[in-house]
Amino acid sequence: MLAFRTPTRRRAASALALTLAASGLAGSAAAAPAPADQPADRPATRGWFTSWAQSQQSLAPAPLRDRTVRMITHLSQGGDALRIRIQNTFGTTPLTVDAATVGLSTGNAAIDGATRAVTFDGRPTVVVPPGGEVWSDAAALATRPQDDIAVSLSVPGTVTPGRHTYALRTNYLTPAGSGDHTPDVSGAAYTETVDSTYLVSAVDVRNPALKGTTVAFGSSVVDGNGSTDCGPGCTETGTNRRWPDDLARRITTELPRDRQLAVANAGIAGTTSAAACPSSPASADGLDAATRLDRDVLALHGVTGVLYYYGTNDLAYGCDAAQILRSYREVFQRLHAAGIKVYVTPITPRPGYTDQNNLDRHAVGTYVKKWNNCAGTCDGVTDFDQVLKDPLEPNSINPAYDTGDGVHANIAGQQALADYVSLPMLSS
Template identity: 35%
Template sequence: MRRLALAAAAAVLLVGATALPAEAYGWTTAWTASQQPAFAGFEGPNWSVEGFANHSVRQVVRVTATGPLVRIRLSNAYGSKPLEVAGATIARTDQGATVDKRSLRRLTFGGRPATTIAQGRETASDPALLPVKALDKLTVTLYLREPSGPATFHELGLAPTYRANGDHRFDAGGGAFTETTNSTYFLTGVDVLAARQHGTVVLLGDSITDGYGTTSGADNRYPDELAERIARSPQRHKLAVANAGISGDLLLTDVPCFADSARTRFGRDVLAQPDVRTVVVHIGINDIGTGGLDLGCAQPPVATARALIAAHRSLIRAAHARGIEVIGTTILPMKGTPMYDTVEHEAVRDSFNHWVRTSGMYDAVVDFDQVLRDPTNLDALLPAYDSGDHLHPSDAGAHAMAKAIKLSSL
């Protein structure tokens, strides 16, 4: 069945009005969410700890690539047992939990409507014929009939996820989906079959990349803003954009009750993504701000510039070994942020930023510190770019970050 599905996909490419043969296409990461173990969360209630049983979960994503076929990837990375997915659908988003009925497609896994994902693993669906363009919104609905146990998820979704009792995969309307949360569950990727000249840029980071401080539901994170710039650009070959940020994430230390460090998850969240060409790395501010504190299930060491630099060097080596270019970024100002704003912390940030600017280790550098700082108070964010906590950029700050990245460097 899987061979038949792939043969049908190839036939679609050959029959369509395209000059490129099927082999000139490949799967490209068009959306992603980095996964975390179940926990109560910082951003309001979520369903990760209780999990699901006889529930339909409807999630909306915005893809960043153009192509004729799509597939989803599901993760059970932190599950306590095998995850049984009784079925799944994908469709174009209408409004809220409603979808365009004409576009509703049943997803299969190896030709079957259901799949079981082993503990600690992930799986991809078969291709579905659903032509999409960059910045289209798609809705993925999972039906979880059997108890899932604690759910692998991404906490800061910054968009509503909907839940209904029973099997509502094929509902075009959203009336059954009476519960909402702002996290995403099990869905770790949406891939688009795109021309191989394109590829994906992954943005690795913490809450600043994840979008904390930007308007929920507005697609104003800096990766979103970068995707919009690329989509509007006149370049013929356009990269897709994947957001691999996790709010609160550290570079040097795993926090088992919250998230793996960026260094630990680099292989899964960057190197293993389909068709990655470039990674933009913006990580380290939480190591500086929380070093030495008891986080409940971990106590990060006091961060030094030397340790941050060594970790960044290891990420660069790993990416280059896979032929992936790496763009380095300076750490943003943090003056006025409790715990973060100390003389010692500022010295570490300054030393690390100096290395980023002058080391020559990266294929390119974006000086986010210079772009977002207040020219009259260099250790602080410009007020217009400050979401209010003196650490996270506002919508305007996220826009400025995306604008600072030269598309030619990607």
């Protein structure tokens, strides 16, 4: 039976076991018994791993009117089948999708080869309630690491879609009133572009050889701000240069075949770990770490580890060390209860911090680095503060890694962060 999830159901409703499509893909993870160490309210998903994600954070600025969207997603790992998640998290009316396809992207709106129809509990149409989400059946599309997958969704009527604001690549729409163009191999009908990702928020691959999915969870430096900056006057939009993307490439080239992991990005710019930072613009939207943990981490599949990179906005928006650490402990406890390891970075520098901000930053960093495991509350430390800080002015970013705003890492800085992560730690 098709499984939906809405905010009022949270963890209990994240049991998203779906019937696989009747095309010979039945009998995979959705029907498998849960491992003994898997909490009862998480789906049995043996062999399925989330390979790409972009967390929804707001509604798009304009509604869709009887048109097709084609969103380009970038896989960290491949498999012999895939499935997609559609969300209506911020919607106030039901969202209908009356056709969906997936296909290998040529790098723009066109498809390399043929599209594959996507179904939901065996049907081509699905209605997602306000605040809800749905995972599709399996689609028999073979993929490899670093493949770009075009997810096409036909949306009838008028609806304002949820989005991830910064896709950091071009996505495509057909004109209003154009109807269903999901089967199109040509990109000719997709005459409009957006720089956000609409409706689709995760892609799973079926690959029993993988050992897990690592989720990068945090704010703008996780989301990718700065990752298009390759120097003065130079940008590389659409080249997947966020540090989680760089980390995924390291995993595929440096880890042995029997230790491979997928990487999913759950970053949202402007968000905080703590829920009640006085001047946070995102607090009212429920985008703090604890509130969105179920939707953006625990509802993904095959998650074995989380890289936790939060705190910079907490300080900037008025939270102190005590508030930040309370939020850390709550989130870490919930992740551990789900059998997921947590690797934490101390808060990285900003030249705009006050003296009190830096005292709080030091207090959080001391806690995170205590015993190299957050005083026993996390599983390891990834010291991105050490990577990014200017050795001469440690409360500022190293100029070689600075986009110029004193906050975000450029492409060189993103690569330096990815290079610092211990792969044996993640794959142990």
